Amino acid sequence: MGAGKSTVGKLLADKLHYDFVDSDHEIEARTGVTIPMIFDIEGEAGFREREIAMIDELTQRNDVVLATGGGVVEREANRQHLRSRGFVVYLQSSVESLIQRTRHDRNRPLLQTDNPEQVLKDLMERREPWYLEMADLVIQTQQVPVHRVVKQIYDRLQQEQII
Known part of the structure; x- marks a missing residue:
């Protein structure tokens, strides 16, 4: 949440001449409602099934x-x-950086709480082992220009002969 997936993804897709797709935006487009509305109506479990x-x-x-x-x-x-x-x-980032990037965003249902910092810490503690296990590439995004992040990914894709 707030690591820069959409920003980096769009720029990388342009560089690769690929389509860019944000899965949350696709869900919203298909249902005709926002993610927070899905959470309100179906709960997190309903959203996760979608x-x-x-x-x-x-x-x-x-x-x-x-x-x-x-x-x-x-x-x-x-x-x-x-x-x-x-x-x-x-795209790895510190909790402090994520808090700064998401603090005014009302479209993040899990952060609509009295203590969003604690929520982010708890989410990171639970999810980061999976992120690290799954990642073919880990890039630190904190205070790194977005174009440098895109270049790192592009270079690795070339190195792996994926593109």
């Missing part, structure tokens, strides 16, 4: 850069689809 179906579909596409929600790793089906069907990049 997310599993979306990740399964999107990871079967070719020539796409896919940005996922931060919680995608919490479901084994998502981890399997992402690992087996693509090159996974973990």
Whole structure:
């Protein structure tokens, strides 16, 4: 949440001449409602079920850069689809940096609480082992210009002969 997945993803997709897809935006487009509304109506469990179906579909596409929600790793089906069907990049950032980037964003249901910093710390503690396990490449994004992050990913994709 707030690591720069959409920003980096769009720039990388442009550089690769691929399509850029944000799985959360796809879910919103298909349902006609926002992610916070889905959380309100169906709860997090309902949203995660929609997310599993979306990740399964999107990871079967070719020539796409896919940005996922931060919680995608919490479901084994998502981890399997992402690992087996693509090159996974973990944009790593400190909790402090994520707090700064998300503090005014009302479109993040899990952070609509009295203590968003603690929520981010708890989420990071729970999710980071999965992020690290899944990642083909880990890039520290804290205080790194976005174009440098994109170049690092592009260079690694070339090195791995993926592009």
